[in-house]
Amino acid sequence: LAKTTQPISMDSYEGQEVNITCSHNNIATNDYITWYQQFPSQGPRFIIQGYKTKVTNEVASLFIPADRKSSTLSLPRVSLSDTAVYYCLVGAYSGGYNKLIFGAGTRLAVHP
Amino acid sequence: DAGVTQSPTHLIKTRGQHVTLRCSPISGHKSVSWYQQVLGQGPQFIFQYYEKEERGRGNFPDRFSARQFPNYSSELNVNALLLGDSALYLCASSSETGVTEDTQYFGPGTRLTVL
Numbered sequence: 001l002a003k004t005t006q007p008i009s010m011d012s013y014e015g016q017e018v019n020i021t022c023s024h025n026n027i028a029t030n031d032y033i034t035w036y037q038q039f040p041s042q043g044p045r046f047i048i049q050g051y052k053t054k055v056t057n058e059v060a061s062l063f064i065p066a067d068r069k070s071s072t073l074s075l076p077r078v079s080l081s082d083t084a085v086y087y088c089l090v091g092a093y094s095g096g097y098n099k100l101i102f103g104a105g106t107r108l109a110v111h112p
Numbered sequence: 113d114a115g116v117t118q119s120p121t122h123l124i125k126t127r128g129q130h131v132t133l134r135c136s137p138i139s140g141h142k143s144v145s146w147y148q149q150v151l152g153q154g155p156q157f158i159f160q161y162y163e164k165e166e167r168g169r170g171n172f173p174d175r176f177s178a179r180q181f182p183n184y185s186s187e188l189n190v191n192a193l194l195l196g197d198s199a200l201y202l203c204a205s206s207s208e209t210g211v212t213e214d215t216q217y218f219g220p221g222t223r224l225t226v227l
Contacts, residue, residue, distance in 0.1 A: 036218075041221070041223065042220055042221065043116070043202050043203075043204075043220050044155065044218045045218070046215055046216075046217055046218075049215055087154060091214070097162065097167035098206070098214050098216070099160065099168055100145075100204075100216060101157070102147075102156070104153065104154055105154055
């Protein structure tokens with residue numbers, strides 16, 4: 001099963017762009033890369049998902065190099081409300097079902 | 113459209129008791145997964161159900177059980193509660209399973225405290 005590695009914590013300031021990089025050296029051919037955001041005592045919120053190259057939606061961009069061994073979540077112009085834990089996941093697909101394997105995530109603190 | 117809903121929001125039990133947590137998936141979703149999140153850690157997979165059948169089980173003791181109903185809602189049951197069962201229990205729904213790009217959407221969780 002693919003394991004992900006991401007920084008434990010990051011600090012930023014309002015208005016800056018934040019890039020969180022995740023390493024997943026053992027990603028399988030069929031695996032997608034998914035990012036979730038979680039605030040304290042709430043359920044994780046889906047941010048973005050991709051397979052290769054670049055994916056962009058209204059809240060973030062996801063950059064995936066050709067070898068797919070890493071990915072970078074980009075949050076443009078962060079605000080205080082973006083302070084949260086961000087999880088990078090590579091879905092474990094086996095036995096006919098998907099099981100999300102969460103690591104410790106990256107704690108992002110956005111300062112005024 | 114309503115997202116994933118869970119009940120109750122909070123629950124306090126004592127050791128040895130039994131608890132039932134409930135989840136209603138997003139309309140049209142047929143798959144429900146349960147996760148346990150202990151304070152300071154990422155969620156850990158417990159079960160996945162699809163079309164009322166258990167498709168996957170995580171590394172949890174037999175005290176944990178679940179089922180899915182014909183309307184695709186689900187219950188998670190935990191017997192003989194231990195202090196270590198105190199956690200945020202999360203339910204996630206997806207439209208199907210067995211598809212690698214299947215996206216799971218989480219509910220707000222149920223905070224269980226065992227005294």
